[in-house]
Amino acid sequence: MCGILALIKASTSDTSVAAELHEATFMLQHRGQDAVGIATCGSGGKIYQVKGNGLVSEVFNDNGSRVNQLPGYALKHFLDFEAHRHINTESDSELMLNIFANELNETGKARVNRDDIVYALERMYARCVGGWACVAMLAGYGLIGFRDPYGIRPLIMGSRLSKNGQGEDYMFASESESETFSTLFAYWKRESQIALKQLGFRDFKDILPGQAIIIEKGKKPIAYEIQKPKCYAVDIFEFCYFARPDSVIDGISVNVSRKNMGSRLADKIKRVLTPQEISDIDVIIPIPETSVTSAPCVAAVLKKKFVQGFVKNRYVFRTFIMPGQTQRKQGVKRKLNAMDEEFAGKNVLLIDDSIVRGTTAREIVAMAREAGAKKVYFASCAPPVTHAHIYGIDLASPNELLAHDHGQDRAIDEIARYIGADRVIFQDLEDLKTACSEAVVSKSGPYEQKDFEVGVFCGKYVTPVDEGYFQHLEEVRGETRKMKVLEKARQAVANGSVKQEDVDTVANGVMVTSNGEVAPATSNYEDSSMNSHVNGDINIRRRPSREEGSPPKHRQDISLHNYRDFPAS
Numbered sequence: 001m002c003g004i005l006a007l008i009k010a011s012t013s014d015t016s017v018a019a020e021l022h023e024a025t026f027m028l029q030h031r032g033q034d035a036v037g038i039a040t041c042g043s044g045g046k047i048y049q050v051k052g053n054g055l056v057s058e059v060f061n062d063n064g065s066r067v068n069q070l071p072g073y074a075l076k077h078f079l080d081f082e083a084h085r086h087i088n089t090e091s092d093s094e095l096m097l098n099i100f101a102n103e104l105n106e107t108g109k110a111r112v113n114r115d116d117i118v119y120a121l122e123r124m125y126a127r128c129v130g131g132w133a134c135v136a137m138l139a140g141y142g143l144i145g146f147r148d149p150y151g152i153r154p155l156i157m158g159s160r161l162s163k164n165g166q167g168e169d170y171m172f173a174s175e176s177e178s179e180t181f182s183t184l185f186a187y188w189k190r191e192s193q194i195a196l197k198q199l200g201f202r203d204f205k206d207i208l209p210g211q212a213i214i215i216e217k218g219k220k221p222i223a224y225e226i227q228k229p230k231c232y233a234v235d236i237f238e239f240c241y242f243a244r245p246d247s248v249i250d251g252i253s254v255n256v257s258r259k260n261m262g263s264r265l266a267d268k269i270k271r272v273l274t275p276q277e278i279s280d281i282d283v284i285i286p287i288p289e290t291s292v293t294s295a296p297c298v299a300a301v302l303k304k305k306f307v308q309g310f311v312k313n314r315y316v317f318r319t320f321i322m323p324g325q326t327q328r329k330q331g332v333k334r335k336l337n338a339m340d341e342e343f344a345g346k347n348v349l350l351i352d353d354s355i356v357r358g359t360t361a362r363e364i365v366a367m368a369r370e371a372g373a374k375k376v377y378f379a380s381c382a383p384p385v386t387h388a389h390i391y392g393i394d395l396a397s398p399n400e401l402l403a404h405d406h407g408q409d410r411a412i413d414e415i416a417r418y419i420g421a422d423r424v425i426f427q428d429l430e431d432l433k434t435a436c437s438e439a440v441v442s443k444s445g446p447y448e449q450k451d452f453e454v455g456v457f458c459g460k461y462v463t464p465v466d467e468g469y470f471q472h473l474e475e476v477r478g479e480t481r482k483m484k485v486l487e488k489a490r491q492a493v494a495n496g497s498v499k500q501e502d503v504d505t506v507a508n509g510v511m512v513t514s515n516g517e518v519a520p521a522t523s524n525y526e527d528s529s530m531n532s533h534v535n536g537d538i539n540i541r542r543r544p545s546r547e548e549g550s551p552p553k554h555r556q557d558i559s560l561h562n563y564r565d566f567p568a569s
Contacts, residue, residue: 002242002392003028003174004155006135008143008215010167025056028174036060041139078127096134100124112141114214118224121146121212125227129463131235131391131453133207135172142216145172149227150462151209152235152391152453154249157221158201170215171201206250208232233462235391236452239436240382241290241353242393250450251442255293260435261381262297262351265427269302269349269379272425278302281377282346285309287364288336290353294381298351309342309371310364336364344372354382355426356395358402358419365420378421383429384412387459388470395456397474429457482510 005024007017021038037051038060050060079085079095083102087094103120104112112120117138131152136144147155159168207213209229215221234250235242239257247254270278283305286295289312299306313335342348348368355361361378368376384403389395398404402415416424433452455461489505511521 004133004135004172005174006137006143006145006172007169008171008217009169010162010218011164012217014163016163022056022060024171024173025060029056039137041137047137047139092130092132093134096124096128096132097136099127100136112138114216114222117144117214118212118226121224121226125149125210131463133174140217142214142219143170143172144212144214145207146212146226147207147209149210149230150453151229151232151250151450152462154234154238154243155207156204156249157207157213158204160201167218168220169201170221172207172213204248231451231462233451233453235393236432236436236454237382237389237393237395237456239439240432245290245293248441251440252436252450253439253441256441257436257439258290258293258353258381259297260438261427261432262294263301264431264435265294265351265379265381265425266298266301268428268431269298269425273377273423277377277423280347280375281349283307283309283342284349284351285342285368287350287352287360288312291351291381294353295351298349298379302349304349307342309339309348309368311337311339313337336367338367338371340371342371343368346373347375347377348373349377349379350421351379351381353380354385355380355402355415355419355424356385357400358415361402361419361421369420375422376420377423377425378416378419379425381427381432383426383432383457384415385456387456388473389456390461390465390469390473391453391455394477397477398470429454432457485510 003025005021005028007021007024009017018038018040021040025036025038033055035051035053036056037049039047039049039051041047052058079087079098079102083098085098085102087098100120103123104116106123107116107120109116121144130148131150132146132148133153133155134144134146135155136146138144145155145157147153154174155172156174157170157172159170162169208223208225209232210225210227212224212226213221214224232250234252238249239252239254240261243249243254245255245258281302281304284295284299284302285307286292288308288310292308296306298304350364350368352361352364355378365376365378385395385401386404387401388398395401402418412424412426416422433454436452437450451462453462486505486509489502492499492502493506509521
């Protein structure tokens with residue numbers, strides 16, 4: 001999961017948990033747009049949830065009315081054949097949940113204690129390799145937050161005085177210092193008018209690599225070292241792009257790191273461009289939103305004018321995590337609009353946080369030229385993205401990455417031609433690492449010497465990667481694309497805005513090839529190159545017959561009260 005939250009109240013009579021979590025999810029919307037859900041534990045240990053695909057406002061309704069209904073791979077083989085636990089999806093979160101639950105079940109107890117939880121986590125950590133930051137709710141017991149032994153994914157905990165002044169409330173979140181906590185701060189101010197200093201979450205603490213925090217109801221958090229830290233290598237893409245600028249992750253200020261990126265990128269520009277080319281640059285323009293922090297620093301070092309040349313539509317969300325290429329291209333045009341007076345007759349240097357697929361960069365360069373720019377230089381605060389991200393950010397498949405061409409890094413000049421720029425400049429990886437390491441504003445635990453996970457830029461990942469994993473990853477991504485293509489076609493048919501290909505897709509279905517591509521299914525056949533992994537087995541996909549019928553329109557998880565599964569009345 002990209003953005004996570006967990007909240008435990010000191011008072012069991014306080015019923016505002018769902019409302020506060022709902023408020024906080026808006027502050028983590030930038031970490032993901034595909035789906036969202038909230039689960040709460042009611043009386044008697046019963047779990048209630050609201051979840052669905054879409055943005056926070058879509059799933060919960062704009063006014064949060066649905067929330068008000070709430071009261072307060074080898075791994076698959078193990079789960080299937082040894083633990084005998086059913087897996088519904090390809091989600092790694094579901095895998096970890098089931099492994100953890102199985103280890104708890106091995107205790108043979110109806111009610112577990114802290115020692116049981118620690119033992120179950122230790123067993124789970126022994127089976128799992130990768131990057132994770134997780135929160136879990138044990139019905140009737142409390143909350144758990146835990147982090148991978150490499151420190152790749154961020155996780156933080158904050159505390160505040162409870163509403164009635166007796167005990168403390170605790171909250172886990174993916175990022176600190178941002179409005180995730182300050183929004184709740186304002187919420188309580190409106191509710192109780194108590195002094196500001198007593199109301200906001202405070203005492204922020206990073207969960208350390210390999211560490212778990214267990215918070216039992218009505219008790220203080222207790223930290224356990226589940227697995228000895230193997231390193232402290234936070235994902236550097238958090239600082240390049242993913243995190244909010246007002247966040248502090250593992251003691252590193254996102255805002256300061258991006259300023260440092262701008263200064264170091266300016267030095268790289270001086271080395272790449274000729275003195276004449278630099279002299280010809282009239283203005284430096286950021287691509288909203290992330291590079292707005294870095295671009296002024298580039299302008300200061302190069303002694304050039306800094307201007308805001310693009311107007312951003314704040315109601316269109318991030319385009320790189322949109323599911324399809326066509327949607328991403330349309331999203332760029334809806335998201336940005338160039339102001340002609342800032343481009344007309346000028347040589348411009350555009351600053352962006354990164355170039356992933358090149359879709360955004362290509363559309364932006366075209367906008368700049370349409371607005372009258374004579375020359376367009378394009379600089380990226382990050383190095384070329386050449387490899388897949390495997391730690392929770394579904395960045396892109398390798399064959400979708402602009403800088404990756406069948407295992408070979410694509411030449412910079414070729415990238416410039418593709419996006420339509422006169423020149424393209426990328427940040428050096430070592431400069432990026434230095435920019436982040438020099439942005440430390442607070443020490444986080446005993447691990448002062450931090451490294452970074454930089455696999456997307458060089459293919460050298462912090463964790464070991466099994467042979468065949470990337471092919472498996474592409475197949476999983478293909479299955480996800482298939483579901484989205486089918487859902488889109490069904491909606492088109494239902495709405496009456498249908499094309500022939502939508503009719504064919506609904507009638508015949510789609511297939512996923514071995515390299516993860518979605519292909520139309522036009523006939524009954526068996527082809528070993530087109531398959532899907534379900535619970536560890538390989539099932540040959542074929543055209544469904546009429547007699548098989550269609551799957552139920554609504555379904556809900558066993559023993560979970562999922563209000564989102566039913567249409568609003």
